[in-house]
Amino acid sequence: xxxxxxxxxxxxxxxxxxxxxxxxxxxxxxxxxxxxxxxxxxxxxxxxxxxxxxxxxxxxxxxxxxxxxxxxxxxxxxxxxxxxxxxxxxxxxxxxxxxxxxxxxxxxxxxxxxxxxxxxxxxxxxxxxxxxxxxxxxxxxxxxxxxxxxxxxxxxxxxxxxxxxxxxxxxxxxxxxxxxxxxxxxxxxxxxxxxxxxxxxxxxxxxxxxxxxxxxxxxxxxxxxxxxxxxxxxxxxxxxxxxxxxxxxxxxxxxxxxxxx
Numbered sequence: 001x002x003x004x005x006x007x008x009x010x011x012x013x014x015x016x017x018x019x020x021x022x023x024x025x026x027x028x029x030x031x032x033x034x035x036x037x038x039x040x041x042x043x044x045x046x047x048x049x050x051x052x053x054x055x056x057x058x059x060x061x062x063x064x065x066x067x068x069x070x071x072x073x074x075x076x077x078x079x080x081x082x083x084x085x086x087x088x089x090x091x092x093x094x095x096x097x098x099x100x101x102x103x104x105x106x107x108x109x110x111x112x113x114x115x116x117x118x119x120x121x122x123x124x125x126x127x128x129x130x131x132x133x134x135x136x137x138x139x140x141x142x143x144x145x146x147x148x149x150x151x152x153x154x155x156x157x158x159x160x161x162x163x164x165x166x167x168x169x170x171x172x173x174x175x176x177x178x179x180x181x182x183x184x185x186x187x188x189x190x191x192x193x194x195x196x197x198x199x200x201x202x203x204x205x206x207x208x209x210x211x212x213x214x215x216x217x218x219x220x221x222x223x224x225x226x227x228x229x230x231x232x233x234x235x236x237x238x239x240x241x242x243x244x245x246x247x248x249x250x251x252x253x254x255x256x257x258x259x260x261x
Contacts, residue, residue, distance in 0.1 A: 023060035023087035024104050024164075027080070028095050029073030030066040035232045037098040048101035058104045060087040071206035074160065074182040078170050090170070094161040097122060098230040107164045110152055110224055116166035117219055119158040120226040121148045130159035131223035132208065140187040140202050145223070152222040157211035162229060172217040181213060182206040 026045070028038075042062070049059040061084065065076040074092065081090040091107060093099065100106070103120075111118045121129040128146035134156045135141035142157055160182075173181050185204040194200075204212065211221055 024058050024089040024091050024108070025060050025081050025084060025087045026062045026091050026093060026104075027077040028062075028064045028093050029070060029077055030064055030095055031068065031070050031073055032095075034095040035098075037230065037232055038093070038095045041098045041101075042093075044101040045099070045103060049104070058108065060085070071182045071184055071209075074206055074210075075179065078165075078181050079179060082167070082170060082174075088167055090165045090167070092160050092163050092165070096232045097162055098232065099162065100228040103162075103226075106226060107162075110226075111164055111222075115152060115220070115222045116169050117158075117214055117221045118152060118164045119160060119221070119223045120162040120164075120229055121223055122159075122161050122229050122231040124159055124161070124231070127159075129223070129225075130161060130207075131155040132157035132159075132211075140204060142208060148223055148225040150225055150227075152224040155221050155223050156215070157208045158221050158223050159207040160210065161231070162226075169214055169217065169219050172219070173213045176217055177213060182210050185209045185212060 026042075028034075028042075046059070046062065049057055052058075063077070063080055063084070065073045065080065067073050067076070077092060078090065081087070089108070091104065093103075107118060107120065119130050121131055124130060124144075127144040129144050129148050131145040131148055131153070132142040132155060133145055135143060145153070145155055170181060184206060185208075186201040187204060189200040189202045190198065214221060
């Protein structure tokens, strides 16, 4: 889909004082396929925003990054967002998510004026939600929080499949740690004194690494259940014709649909 401009270049990123806050850049990282459900949802969101009067329009632009590694893609999105202009918010949406056209309004309304990091929860396969709390006894171990309510709750960590991030967060992390917002953190797993050749580490993935850095920069993290979000995942069929036919009967052959709520 690439980048879509809603305004002439000379005033594309002017301040919009709409009823729900400032401008939003929607960014999506592409590491593999882009699902039809995501593409259709993005077109509906674009059409919904375009029909608004200028003073109420929340969407500034849509942009994307593409590469092999998710952490790099999310980091490049943050870099591009900071370079694009004066928009206040970056809304990251993964390409296997279906969402309502009112997503920008809903997220800004829930964030209000105080919450600068807000994730809308989608199920993540092995985890019931995108919200996590630290394990007090084991550094680097997290427990998912479910079910999430319809109002934001403070959490220790979150997944950024659908995540609204204020410009201040990205700037503060960069000022303290450089532009490493989503790069992995490696935690020691071996006791002190272990010979280097035997020393083991545990990788903290891009979402929780961002959560840790944001918290260190002084920001609270919030998560919420937002009705209308669906998370699409594919199933390997191989040569199993009966399983393939059964799957096609279940969901029209488009892959496994995991819906929250």
